[in-house]
Amino acid sequence: MTYFADLTSRQVAALHGDARVPVLLLPLGAVEPHGPHAPLGTDQLISRGMCERAAARLAADRDVHVVILPELPYGVTRFAGDFPGTVSIGEETLHTLLIDVCGALISQGFPHILLVNNHFEPAHLSTLRRVVETTESLHGKRIGHLDLVRRRYAERLTDEFRSGACHAGRYETSLVLADRPELVDTETMRRLPEVPVDLPAAMRAGAQGFLDMGMTDAYCGAPAEATTEEGQDTFTVLTELLVEAIRELGSTS
Numbered sequence: 001m002t003y004f005a006d007l008t009s010r011q012v013a014a015l016h017g018d019a020r021v022p023v024l025l026l027p028l029g030a031v032e033p034h035g036p037h038a039p040l041g042t043d044q045l046i047s048r049g050m051c052e053r054a055a056a057r058l059a060a061d062r063d064v065h066v067v068i069l070p071e072l073p074y075g076v077t078r079f080a081g082d083f084p085g086t087v088s089i090g091e092e093t094l095h096t097l098l099i100d101v102c103g104a105l106i107s108q109g110f111p112h113i114l115l116v117n118n119h120f121e122p123a124h125l126s127t128l129r130r131v132v133e134t135t136e137s138l139h140g141k142r143i144g145h146l147d148l149v150r151r152r153y154a155e156r157l158t159d160e161f162r163s164g165a166c167h168a169g170r171y172e173t174s175l176v177l178a179d180r181p182e183l184v185d186t187e188t189m190r191r192l193p194e195v196p197v198d199l200p201a202a203m204r205a206g207a208q209g210f211l212d213m214g215m216t217d218a219y220c221g222a223p224a225e226a227t228t229e230e231g232q233d234t235f236t237v238l239t240e241l242l243v244e245a246i247r248e249l250g251s252t253s
Contacts, residue, residue, distance in 0.1 A: 001052065001055045001056060001059065001066075001068070002055070002065065002066065002067045002068065003067075003068050003070075004024065004067050004068060004069045004070065005069075005070045012108075015065065015067070015110075016109055018065050019062075020061065020062065020063055020064055020065040021063065021064050021065065021112060021250040021251075022064075022065045022067055022110055022112060023064050023065070023066055023067070023112045023113075023114060023246050023249055023250045024067045024068075024069050024105060024110055024112060024113045024114065025051040025054070025055070025066060025067070025068050025069060025114050025116050025242075025246075026069045026071070026072065026098075026101070026113060026114065026115050026116060027044055027047035027048045027050075027051050027068070027069070027071035027072070027116050028043075028044065028047055028071070028072050028075065028115055028116060028117040028118070028119065028128070029041065029042075029043030029044025029045070029046070029047050029071070029072075029073055029075060029117070029118055029119045030043050030044070030073070030074065030075035030076070030077040030087075030088075030119040030121070030124065031073055031074060031075075031077070031085065031086070031087040032077040032080040032083075032085065032086045032087070032088075032119075032218075033080050033083040033084070033085050033086060033168075033218035034167070034168035034172065034173075034218065034219065035168035035173075035189075035192065035217055035218055035219030035223060036185070036188050036192070036217050036218075036219075037168070037173065037184055037185045037186075037188045037189040037192065037219075037223060038168050038172065038173050038176055038183070038184055038185075038189075038219075038223070039176065039180075039183045039184075040085045041073060042118075042168065042172055042175075042176055043075070043117075043118045043119040044071050044072075044073045044118070044119075045175075045176060045179060045180060045183075046118040046172065046175050046176075046179070046238075047071065047116045047117060047118045048068075048071055049175070049178075049179040049235060050116055050118075050235070050238045050239060050242050051066075051068045051116055051242070052068065053235060053238075053239040053242075054066060054239050054242040054243050054246060055067075055068055057239060057243055058243060058246065063247070063250060063251075064246055064247065064250040066246060069101075069113075072097070072098070072101075074087060074088075074089045074094075075088070075089065075094060075119045075121070075124045076088060076089060076090065076091055076094060076121055076123045076124040076127060077119065077121055077124065078121070078123070078209070079121055079203075079207075079208075079209050079210055080209070080210055080218060081209060082209055082210065082211050083210070083218045091123055091124075091126075091127045094124070094127050094128075094131075095127050095130060095131055095134070098115075098128075098131045099131060099134055099135065099138070102131070102135050102139075102143055103135070103138065103139060106135075106139045106141055111139070111141040111143070112143075112144070112249050112250055112252070113143040113144065114143065114144035114145070114146065114242075114245060114246060114249055115128055115131070115132075115143065115144065115145040115146065116146055116242060117145070117146070117147075117148070118148070120148070120149055120199075122200075122203060125147070125149065128145055128147075129145065129147070131143075131145075132144075132145050142252075143249075144245055144246075144248070144249040146241060146242055146245045148238075148241070153241055156237055156240075156241065157171070157234065157237060157238075158170070158171050158230070158234060160221050160222065163196075163198065163221075164197075164198035164199045164200045164201060165195070165196055165197055165198060165199065165220045165221040165222075166199070166220070166221050167199060167210075167215070167218075167219055167220050167221065168218065168219035168220070168221070168223060169195075169219060169220055169221015169222055169223050169226075170221050170222045170223060170225045170226045170230070171221065171234065172221075173189060173223040173226035173231075174226040174227055174228070174229075174230040174231035174234060175231045175234055175235060176231070177226055177227065177228045177231045178228050178230075178231025178232045178234075178235055179231070179235070181228065184226075189223050189224060189226065190224050191224070192217070192219065192223050192224050193224075194221065194222040194224070194225075195214065195215060195217075195219060195220040195221065196220070196221075197213045197214055197215055197220035197221075199213070199220065
């Protein structure tokens with residue numbers, strides 16, 4: 001498994017001599033509360049877990065060489081602002097940072113960059129989509145973005161994910177249990193009642209934060225139903241989606 005930041009400068013240069021196309025994965029997320037039971041870094045933990053599993057899956061691939069970039073843990077996360085631990089950055093900050101990072105890599109001959117994100121606040125997502133558009137405009141290169149809320153991806157994920165009640169619920173908590181179980185307070189998790197909030201619908205209706213939505217403990221869905229097994233199964237699907245995106249991006253000029 002290749003981590004970009006672990007390489008020397010000469011090793012980075014040597015990637016150009018590889019017959020395989022280097023595809024650089026950038027894990028993204030946010031630092032925000034995920035209920036009283038799951039870690040603040042849940043989103044980037046899931047993104048990183050996807051990247052590592054995809055890199056392992058493609059380790060012997062003849063066409064692509066997967067390289068994992070240092071993760072960017074901060075994102076636009078205003079809806080969780082009423083709770084301790086929320087660290088939000090602005091849309092323009094995120095946009096400028098990602099444009100600069102991608103531009104630096106493209107200028108060195110690494111145009112195959114794939115954004116891997118698991119933080120789904122609308123302002124965050126719209127910024128990532130704008131990063132893709134701006135990069136193409138500035139450099140003539142369209143980087144990749146595995147946009148999991150798009151229907152063609154979401155329909156392959158769990159019922160809770162599709163319901164919109166998936167912030168620190170069964171879906172996300174299961175993924176953390178599968179990857180870093182020591183970070184989940186399972187005693188607290190088992191006592192949490194289901195909170196059936198459709199996040200996208202509540203946002204469209206004008207809710208300004210988790211408290212407005214009735215998420216008094218910064219979660220929705222059913223975390224008490226989370227299992228390691230479901231997390232492993234979901235990671236398998238997420239990895240398949242990412243591998244498909246990597247192959248698609250690696251085949252572009």
